[in-house]
Amino acid sequence: xxxxxxxxxxxxxxxxxxxxxGALFRRFGQPRVVGEMVAGVLLGPSLLGHMAxxxxxxxxxxxxLTYLNALSQIGLILFMFLIGLTIDLKExxxxxxxxxxxxxxxxTVPFVLGSLLALYLYPKLSDESVSFNSFSLFLGAxxxxxxxxxxxxxxxxxxxLQSRLGTMAIACAAVDxxxxxxVLAYIVVLARTSPSAASIAQRAAGLIVFVLVMIVVVQPLLxxxxxxYRERGRLNEMHLTFMLVFALSAALCTEWLGVxxxxxxxxxxxxxxxxxxxxxxxxxxxxxxxxxxxxxxFFAFTGLRTSIGLVSSHQMWPYCALIIAVATLSKLGGSAxxxxxxxxxxxxxxxxxxLMNTRGLMGLVVVSIGxxxxxxxxxxxxxMIFMALITTLMTxxxxxxxxxLARSKKKLVAENKFAxxxxx
Amino acid sequence: VSxxxxxxxxxxxxxxxxxxxxxxxxxxxxxxxxxxxxxxxVWEFQSQSExxxxxxxxxxxxxxxxxxxxxxxxxxxxxxxxxPGTPSIAPGxxxxxxxxxxxxxxAQDLRQGGCARDRPLTLxxxxxxxxxxxxxxxxxxxxxxxxxxxxxxxxxxxxxxIKRAN
Numbered sequence: 001x002x003x004x005x006x007x008x009x010x011x012x013x014x015x016x017x018x019x020x021x022g023a024l025f026r027r028f029g030q031p032r033v034v035g036e037m038v039a040g041v042l043l044g045p046s047l048l049g050h051m052a053x054x055x056x057x058x059x060x061x062x063x064x065l066t067y068l069n070a071l072s073q074i075g076l077i078l079f080m081f082l083i084g085l086t087i088d089l090k091e092x093x094x095x096x097x098x099x100x101x102x103x104x105x106x107x108t109v110p111f112v113l114g115s116l117l118a119l120y121l122y123p124k125l126s127d128e129s130v131s132f133n134s135f136s137l138f139l140g141a142x143x144x145x146x147x148x149x150x151x152x153x154x155x156x157x158x159x160x161l162q163s164r165l166g167t168m169a170i171a172c173a174a175v176d177x178x179x180x181x182x183v184l185a186y187i188v189v190l191a192r193t194s195p196s197a198a199s200i201a202q203r204a205a206g207l208i209v210f211v212l213v214m215i216v217v218v219q220p221l222l223x224x225x226x227x228x229y230r231e232r233g234r235l236n237e238m239h240l241t242f243m244l245v246f247a248l249s250a251a252l253c254t255e256w257l258g259v260x261x262x263x264x265x266x267x268x269x270x271x272x273x274x275x276x277x278x279x280x281x282x283x284x285x286x287x288x289x290x291x292x293x294x295x296x297x298f299f300a301f302t303g304l305r306t307s308i309g310l311v312s313s314h315q316m317w318p319y320c321a322l323i324i325a326v327a328t329l330s331k332l333g334g335s336a337x338x339x340x341x342x343x344x345x346x347x348x349x350x351x352x353x354x355l356m357n358t359r360g361l362m363g364l365v366v367v368s369i370g371x372x373x374x375x376x377x378x379x380x381x382x383x384m385i386f387m388a389l390i391t392t393l394m395t396x397x398x399x400x401x402x403x404x405l406a407r408s409k410k411k412l413v414a415e416n417k418f419a420x421x422x423x424x
Numbered sequence: 425v426s427x428x429x430x431x432x433x434x435x436x437x438x439x440x441x442x443x444x445x446x447x448x449x450x451x452x453x454x455x456x457x458x459x460x461x462x463x464x465x466v467w468e469f470q471s472q473s474e475x476x477x478x479x480x481x482x483x484x485x486x487x488x489x490x491x492x493x494x495x496x497x498x499x500x501x502x503x504x505x506x507x508p509g510t511p512s513i514a515p516g517x518x519x520x521x522x523x524x525x526x527x528x529x530x531a532q533d534l535r536q537g538g539c540a541r542d543r544p545l546t547l548x549x550x551x552x553x554x555x556x557x558x559x560x561x562x563x564x565x566x567x568x569x570x571x572x573x574x575x576x577x578x579x580x581x582x583x584x585x586i587k588r589a590n
Contacts, residue, residue, distance in 0.1 A: 097432055104440045112443040115450045122457050125499035129462040132454035140447075310498065313515060334439075341435050377464075379498030 006064050011297070013059060017043055018296035029396050031153045033361060036296055037389055040303030050309070060304055072301045075294025076365060077265040078286060081247040083148060084269020085279055087174040098342040099168055102335060103175035106356050107144045109334025110327065111183075114143035117326050125319060125380045134191045138375045141183045142367055142384055143327045146176040147360030147392065154358065154395060165348055169355045172335070177362065181266055184366060185259045191373045192258050206257045211267065214250070219271040222246075226273035229281060240285060260369055295361070302364050302385065305371065310379040311386065320383040327387050328394070332357040347406040354398040363388025460518050461556050464497035467578040469506065493578055504547065514547065521551040523559065526566075543568055549578070556580070 018036040025035030042048065049056040060068075118136030126135050151173050152161070160166040189203045225243060229235055235243075247268045254264030272282075311320050336353030340346060367384040370376040376384065469491050496503040502516040504525045516525025527545040549561025557580040564573035 101432065101436060101440075104436070108440045108443045112447050112450070115447055115454075119450065119454055119457070121499075122454060122459055123499070125501070126459050127462040127464070127497060127499060128459040129464075130459065132457055132459075133451055136451060136454050310503070313501075315501065338435075338439065341439075377498035378496055379501060 001063075002067065003064060006059070006061065007067055010059060010064065010068060010300075011293075014039075014043065014296050014300040015293065018299065029400075030393065031150055031157070031360075031396075033150055033153070033291075033295075034389070034392050036299050037302075037361070037364060037392070039296070040299030040301070041306050041308075041385070041389070042303065043300050044303035044306050046303070046306060046308035049307075065301065065304065068297055068301050068304075072294065072298035073261070075290055076298055077248065077251045077261055078244075078290045079295060079361075080262045080265040080365075081269040082283060082286060082290060083177065084266040085272050085282060086152075087148065087177060087270060088274040089174060089178065090274070098339075098344075099171040099175070101342050102168065102338040102352070103172035103179075105338030106146070106172055106331065106335035107176055107179050109337075110143040110330035111140035113326055113330040113334075114140035117143075117323070121319065121323075121380070125377055127377070130375055131190070134187055134373075134375050137183065137187045137190070138370050141180055141187060142363065142370065142387075143330060144176065144183075145180050145359050145362045145366050146173040146331075146356050147358045147362040148173045148177045150360035150362075150392060150395075151355055151358050154355065154399075158399070165351055165355075168339075169352055172352070172356060176356070178270070180362075180366070181263055184369065185254075185263045187375070188260050188369065188373050189258055191375050203258045207254070207259055210253055210257060210264075214267050214271050218246075218268075222272055226275055226278050229278050230275075235281070240282075243282070262365065262369070298368075299364070302368055305368075305378075306382045306385045307378070308382065310382045316379060316383070320386055323383050324387045324390055327359075328357055328391055331391070332398075347402055347409075350402050351399055354395055354402065357391050357398075358395045359388040360392040363391070460497075460500045461521060461551055462497065463495050463502070463518060463523070463551065463556065463559075463580070465495060466581045467493040467495060467559070468581055469493040469576055469578045472575040472577055492581075514545075516547065518551075521553065523547070523549040523551070523561065549576075 017039040021035035021039040021042070022032035023035070025038070026032050043060075045056070048059075115136040118132070118139045121139070122132055122135050148170075151169060155161045155166045155169065161170075185207060186204070189200060189207065192203075225235065225239060228239060247265050250264035250268035251261035252264065254267070255261040272279075311317065332350075332353040334353075335356040336349045339349035339352045344352065364385065367376065367381060367388065370384075371378070371381045492507045494505045494507055497518070500518050502518060502523065502525060504514040504516055504527075514525040514527040516523060525547045527547065544566050545563055546566055547561060547563050549559045552558045552560065559578045560576070561578075562573040562575055565571035
């Protein structure tokens with residue numbers, strides 16, 4: 001039975017904890033969202049459940065988690081709509097060949113290395129109920145993810161959004177996100193359908209028809225929202241309500257097609273008009289509720305399913321370390337190598353690699369989908385949550401380190417020049 | 425084709441096209457791999473011997489002849505617990521069709537006058553051939569020559585039944 005008191009208490013505790021850890025992490029130069037992700041893990045069996053199992057059981061009784069999950073899923077649907085709204089693939093045209101090359105390398109290298117790692121992990125961390133194809137493609141997709149919103153926030157906080165590196169990173173992350181979600185949609189279809197080729201083809205065909213309808217029919221109709229905004233300088237409540245109704249309907253369609261509701265919401269956001277002030281207007285109306293209230297619920301729900309105990313044995317840590325190492329080397333190394341080959345300076349290429357290695361919230365979303373679709377086991381889920389957390393946590397220090405090394409190298413070159421002039 | 429474009433094509437081929445092609449090879453190799461038997465879920469635990477020492481160690485297991493054995497599986501690594509029963513969770517593994525797990529019950533979970541505190545319980549079981557829905561095995565007290573092992577049989581509950589119960 002629904003217990004309103006417990007539910008409201010859960011929300012108070014979650015928002016309070018996320019607020020405190022978010023502020024704490026900001027003080028240490030990390031994006032607030034990283035602190036909120038950590039808060040989720042702290043509220044779960046890894047800390048609260050371990051230190052005070054009685055209190056944890058009272059605060060988060062298993063029967064109450066259904067409501068928490070439902071609300072967090074609504075938050076995620078709206079969040080994915082906002083992500084799709086922000087992404088403008090036309091920006092890629094301004095970046096030329098380089099962005100295409102770097103973004104494609106930054107997807108394929110981690111994707112293929114992740115799938116290769118699956119050859120080793122499948123007999124150890126999966127079982128016969130999961131097909132190898134789903135497992136390996138999922139591992140690849142999880143490694144290839146980049147957290148577009150976290151990356152944008154890091155760039156904004158470092159005043160790099162308008163720099164060459166910043167615009168390139170944003171363009172590449174946008175391509176990564178779109179590709180990643182397409183691949184993930186396919187994997188979920190693969191995992192949710194019976195293994196017969198006909199039923200997979202049926203669902204894939206349904207998905208393709210849905211995407212085409214969204215692009216050919218819905219996209220031109222959505223221009224009406226932008227026209228109204230341009231004419232009146234604002235949208236009234238009815239327009240915003242319909243926009244949300246359409247976003248939720250798109251999410252419902254993809255759920256019905258057997259993919260995932262998040263894919264529909266993301267696609268709906270993607271086909272929305274991209275005029276800058278219009279996008280800003282919509283984001284201003286939704287972002288606060290989504291990021292301050294609803295996303296922390298998702299972090300908490302993810303944290304409640306993450307258990308450090310599942311990774312703490314001496315057998316499990318090496319797997320966890322291996323996953324983090326492959327994820328970091330393939331994403332950071334692949335993106336940096338691509339950028340360097342396309343003519344970026346080594347320092348700049350490494351910075352781009354470090355930025356692309358930020359998995360953050362998107363990593364959490366992808367891994368949660370894997371757990372819900374029963375593609376990943378509970379222990380692998382916990383390991384991949386740690387992978388998403390650590391790769392996000394390391395972004396700022398790695399960027400600082402690269403900057404420091406670049407500065408000291410510049411200083412050294414300048415000193416050498418000065419010394420050479422003295423000698424001559 | 426200009427030299428710049430040629431370099432771009434060569435780089436793209438080596439770093440994008442080739443890895444994608446190699447993915448097909450990875451998937452083909454992987455499809456030959458066999459994952460551990462899936463045993464995740466709730467099992468109806470039925471003891472097949474009367475009140476033995478092994479069961480006397482735990483607070484609630486001996487009270488009823490039928491309890492549930494919860495198995496949380498992550499590949500070949502398992503976490504087992506009894507319900508109703510102790511909050512102790514036994515780490516275990518599955519190799520082929522053989523399951524092995526070791527319980528170290530907390531002091532508060534032990535029955536007074538039961539087994540000594542420093543004696544863990546070992547669960548060994550085998551999944552029935554051709555039917556991954558049943559297993560037979562023993563639960564025994566380690567380092568106790570006078571303790572008799574408990575023989576048991578467990579049947580996997582269908583997931584629909586578990587959902588209904590929840």
